[in-house]
Amino acid sequence: MRQKLARVIGGVAMLALVAGGTACSSGSDDEASGGDGCGSKIAFFGALTGSSAALGINEKNGVKLAVEKYNKENADCKVELAELDSQGSPDQAPGLAQKAIDDAKILGIIGPAYSGESEAAGPLFSEAGLVTITPSATRPSLAQQGWKTFFRAVGNDLSQGPAAGTYIKNVLKADKVYVIDDQSAYGAGLADEVKKVLGSAVVGSDKVQGEGKQTEFSGVVTKVKAANVKAVFFGGYYQEAGLIRKQLTAAGVTAPLVAGDGTNDPAYITSAGAAAAEGTILTCPCAPAAEARGTFVEEFKALNGADPGTYSDTAYDAANILLAGIKAKKTTRADLLEFVKSYDGEGVASKYKFVEGGELDPAQVVVWAFKVQGGKVVPDQEIPKS
Structure with missing residues (x-):
C-alpha cells in the first residue's frame, strides 16, 4: 500500500508543476494552436450518457477539477474543457475523433475511456498527431498498434x-x-x-x-x-x-x-x-481514489458534490499532464505530444512515466x-x- 506521506508530497509536486510560472494574456485562435496557449482546449472523450455513463462521469469530473484549478491559478490565460460524449460506443468514436481533430484549439485528449472506442478512434488521432492519454482503457493491444499519440495512465489487462x-x-x-x-x-x-x-x-x-x-x-x-x-x-x-x-x-x-x-x-x-x-x-489496475494524494478528495467532493469514483484520480492526473505542457508553452499539437512522451512526474494517483507503446512504466502499476x-x-x- 502506498504511504500517505508520499501521496501528500506527490500531490504538492503536481500542483506546483501546473501552477508554476507567470500567467499569460488572452490570445487569438491562431495563438491557441501555437502561441501562448491562452484559449486552447483539452477534451474529455468518453461516455457521459447511456448505459456506460457512470465511469465516464467519474473521469470527466476529475478532468473538470483539474481545469477549474488551472484556470483559477491562470486567470489571464485560461484553458477550455471540451466534452465529447461517446456513450461508450465504438460506432460513434470515429466521428467524435474527427470532430476533435477538426477543432484546431484542441491540443490533447483525456480518453478515450473505453477500449472499443479507443480501437476505433486511435488511428485517426495518430494520423492527426493529436495526443491522447486514456485514464481507463486497458486492452493490451491498444499499445501495440504503432499509434504515435497513444498513452495509458494505468496498467493494462x-x-x-x-x-x-x-x-x-x-x-x-x-x-x-x-x-x-x-x-x-x-x-x-x-x-x-x-x-x-x-x-x-x-x-x-x-x-x-x-x-x-x-x-x-x-x-x-x-x-x-x-x-x-x-x-x-x-x-x-x-x-x-x-x-x-x-x-x-x-x-x-x-x-x-x-x-x-x-x-x-x-x-x-x-x-x-x-x-x-x-x-x-x-x-x-488502480489504487483507491479515496486514498489519492494531497487535497484531491476534498476538492473533488466540493466541486462535484460526491466522492471520487474509479478513475476520477487518474483522469485528473492525465488532465494535469496536458495542462503542465500547455503551461510550459507546448502549445502546438506536435510540441505537446513530445512533452507527454518525455513526461516524468508525480500525480495524485501515481507517478507517471511512459514507456514503449505509450504504456505506463510497469514499476508504477498496481x-x-x-x-x-x-x-x-x-x-x-x-x-x-x-
Missing part, C-alpha cells in the same frame, strides 16, 4: 487479468470457476487473461451481449448453476454484471462474482440490488481488489504482482 485470476485462486481458493464475457474488446480480453491463470479450474465459459443489448440471462445462469462453481468471473461492464449477479442470486447461486474495473462502480450495486451484490470482488460490503464498494487489498 496483462496486469489486471492475472491479478484477478490470482485472487480467485489464492484468496477465494476456488477450484471450479465459470467465466463469462460481454464480447467487447475490453471484456473478452480480460476474461482470456483470467482463463490463462486459472487453467483447468475453469469448468465452463460463455458470452453475452453488452452495451445494454441483453437484459435476460437465464441461459447462462442455468449453466452456471449446473456447474456448481465456487466463483464466477465476468469480463465486461457494470450494467450487464449487475443483472447477471441479480439473476444468479435469484436462481440460488451463491458463488461470489469477480469482475474487473469496468464493473467497479456503485452503479453495479444499483443494477444488481444491494443484497445480491454483497460480497462481489471488483479489481482495478492492481487492487475492492469488495462490495454494506452496500458500498470498499478497498479490500492490493493484489501482489506475480
Whole structure:
C-alpha cells in the first residue's frame, strides 16, 4: 500500500508543476494552436450518457477539477474543457475523433475511456498527431498498434487479468470457476487473461451481449448453476454484471462474482440490488481514489458534490499532464505530444512515466481488489504482482 506521506508530497509536486510560472494574456485562435496557449482546449472523450455513463462521469469530473484549478491559478490565460460524449460506443468514436481533430484549439485528449472506442478512434488521432492519454482503457493491444499519440495512465489487462485470476485462486481458493464475457474488446480480453491463470479450474465459459443489448440471462445462469462453481468471473461492464449477479442470486447461486474495473462502480450495486451484490470482488489496475494524494478528495467532493469514483484520480492526473505542457508553452499539437512522451512526474494517483507503446512504466502499476460490503464498494487489498 502506498504511504500517505508520499501521496501528500506527490500531490504538492503536481500542483506546483501546473501552477508554476507567470500567467499569460488572452490570445487569438491562431495563438491557441501555437502561441501562448491562452484559449486552447483539452477534451474529455468518453461516455457521459447511456448505459456506460457512470465511469465516464467519474473521469470527466476529475478532468473538470483539474481545469477549474488551472484556470483559477491562470486567470489571464485560461484553458477550455471540451466534452465529447461517446456513450461508450465504438460506432460513434470515429466521428467524435474527427470532430476533435477538426477543432484546431484542441491540443490533447483525456480518453478515450473505453477500449472499443479507443480501437476505433486511435488511428485517426495518430494520423492527426493529436495526443491522447486514456485514464481507463486497458486492452493490451491498444499499445501495440504503432499509434504515435497513444498513452495509458494505468496498467493494462496483462496486469489486471492475472491479478484477478490470482485472487480467485489464492484468496477465494476456488477450484471450479465459470467465466463469462460481454464480447467487447475490453471484456473478452480480460476474461482470456483470467482463463490463462486459472487453467483447468475453469469448468465452463460463455458470452453475452453488452452495451445494454441483453437484459435476460437465464441461459447462462442455468449453466452456471449446473456447474456448481465456487466463483464466477465476468469480463465486461457494470450494467450487464449487475443483472447477471441479480439473476444468479435469484436462481440460488451463491458463488461470489469477480469482475474487473469496468464493473467497479456503485452503479453495479444499483443494477444488481444491494443484497445480491454483497460480497462481489471488483479489481482495478488502480489504487483507491479515496486514498489519492494531497487535497484531491476534498476538492473533488466540493466541486462535484460526491466522492471520487474509479478513475476520477487518474483522469485528473492525465488532465494535469496536458495542462503542465500547455503551461510550459507546448502549445502546438506536435510540441505537446513530445512533452507527454518525455513526461516524468508525480500525480495524485501515481507517478507517471511512459514507456514503449505509450504504456505506463510497469514499476508504477498496481492492481487492487475492492469488495462490495454494506452496500458500498470498499478497498479490500492490493493484489501482489506475480
